[in-house]
Amino acid sequence: MTRFAIVGGGAWGTALGCLYARAGHRTVLYARDAETVAGINRDQRNARYLPGIELPDGLTATSDPAEAMDRAEIVLFVVPAQSLSVAIAELGGLVPPDALAVLCAKGIERGTGRFASQILTEAMPGQPLAVLSGPSFAADVARGLPTAVTIAAGEPALADRAARLLSTETFRCYAAGDVVGVEAGGALKNVLALAAGAVVGRGLGASAQAAIITRGFVELRRLGAALGGRPETLTGLSGLGDLVLTCSSPQSRNFAYGLALGRGDDRSGLKLAEGVFTAEIAARLAKQHGIDAPIIATVAAILSGDRDVDAAVQSLLARPLKREFD
Numbered sequence: 001m002t003r004f005a006i007v008g009g010g011a012w013g014t015a016l017g018c019l020y021a022r023a024g025h026r027t028v029l030y031a032r033d034a035e036t037v038a039g040i041n042r043d044q045r046n047a048r049y050l051p052g053i054e055l056p057d058g059l060t061a062t063s064d065p066a067e068a069m070d071r072a073e074i075v076l077f078v079v080p081a082q083s084l085s086v087a088i089a090e091l092g093g094l095v096p097p098d099a100l101a102v103l104c105a106k107g108i109e110r111g112t113g114r115f116a117s118q119i120l121t122e123a124m125p126g127q128p129l130a131v132l133s134g135p136s137f138a139a140d141v142a143r144g145l146p147t148a149v150t151i152a153a154g155e156p157a158l159a160d161r162a163a164r165l166l167s168t169e170t171f172r173c174y175a176a177g178d179v180v181g182v183e184a185g186g187a188l189k190n191v192l193a194l195a196a197g198a199v200v201g202r203g204l205g206a207s208a209q210a211a212i213i214t215r216g217f218v219e220l221r222r223l224g225a226a227l228g229g230r231p232e233t234l235t236g237l238s239g240l241g242d243l244v245l246t247c248s249s250p251q252s253r254n255f256a257y258g259l260a261l262g263r264g265d266d267r268s269g270l271k272l273a274e275g276v277f278t279a280e281i282a283a284r285l286a287k288q289h290g291i292d293a294p295i296i297a298t299v300a301a302i303l304s305g306d307r308d309v310d311a312a313v314q315s316l317l318a319r320p321l322k323r324e325f326d
């Protein structure tokens with residue numbers, strides 16, 4: 001039995017809580033909001049973030065961070081990328097120094113361009129860390145459906161150990177050494193899923209959707225490599241694997257946000273779509289690194305109101321013809 005603490009009572013934190021509590025680990029989830037804590041402890045439900053799923057008895061929640069961190073061996077940080085700095089500033093001091101911190105957010109911090117691993121390393125130098133990413137919808141994982149993900153750490157031995165500790169009978173973790181490549185794939189696929197959703201929502205067809213996924217993958221590979229990721233990582237579960245999942249299913253909140261964009265629907269009540277916060281900084285990073293990333297730039301332009309979806313499609317189609325591979 002391992003002692004897990006989970007920071008964040010949203011969909012993904014609750015799903016991972018289900019997974020490890022069911023596997024027999026001591027699993028305590030820290031959530032800020034009292035309603036979420038009460039719902040998990042009293043009704044075995046997280047009606048707001050993970051409706052329709054009965055949570056296991058072994059999963060408990062608390063709004064007391066010290067209680068959650070008490071002798072924790074693994075601490076999963078499962079808050080949105082833009083909230084991670086604040087969460088670490090509030091809770092970092094309570095994390096036992098030898099606990100493995102596992103970063104689960106998929107995004108880039110807007111103001112600084114940092115990935116989660118950089119945020120954690122700067123705030124908590126010396127803390128062992130791993131990054132968990134890959135194709136994995138919270139509801140699927142909470143239901144115990146088969147899932148395969150990547151777990152990356154700088155040291156191979158730590159990555160192997162993390163993969164062993166975080167795998168269960170249904171949740172298969174592949175160890176990797178390329179932390180940046182894994183984080184880049186997870187962040188960029190969300191931006192590209194907005195584009196894929198918008199294309200489908202606008203009624204442009206399955207062929208256009210496939211074109212966006214494929215050309216989007218070219219951008220993910222180019223920018224991911226410029227940021228320091230290895231080519232093979234970007235074609236793995238956390239890159240191509242998650243891109244395919246997120247760009248093809250309305251279960252994805254990013255794809256669903258894109259659908260609403262394409263249809264011209266109101267987007268104010270939609271769930272978290274990390275790509276909305278990552279698009280602009282991703283476009284800026286691409287520019288800084290001299291990377292041609294027209295789909296990412298177009299998503300950023302649509303979100304900032306500089307372009308509508310029809311004009312964006314026209315300008316993508318009007319780009320000069322070029323070789324597919326150069």
Ligand SMILES: NC(=O)C1=CN([C@@H]2O[C@H](COP(=O)(O)OP(=O)(O)OC[C@H]3O[C@@H](n4cnc5c(N)ncnc54)[C@H](O)[C@@H]3O)[C@@H](O)[C@H]2O)C=CC1
Pocket residue numbers: 007008009010011012013031032033049078079080081083084086087104105106107136137138139271272274
């Ligand atoms: N939902 C999914 O299927 C998956 C989500 N992820 C990633 O996990 C991250 C979190 O996503 P979800 O849980 O789905 O989002 P969510 O919107 O369902 O929940 C986010 C939770 O974080 C909490 N939170 C925000 N700031 C906090 C802070 N400073 N301290 C404590 N709690 C705080 C919120 O109260 C909320 O409970 C995102 O980066 C997402 O891309 C990754 C894989 C799957």
Ligand SMILES: O=C(CO)COP(=O)(O)O
Pocket residue numbers: 106134135136137138190193242245246251252253254255272273274
């Ligand atoms: O990251 C995910 C699946 O791997 C979840 O995608 P969404 O955040 O778009 O729902």
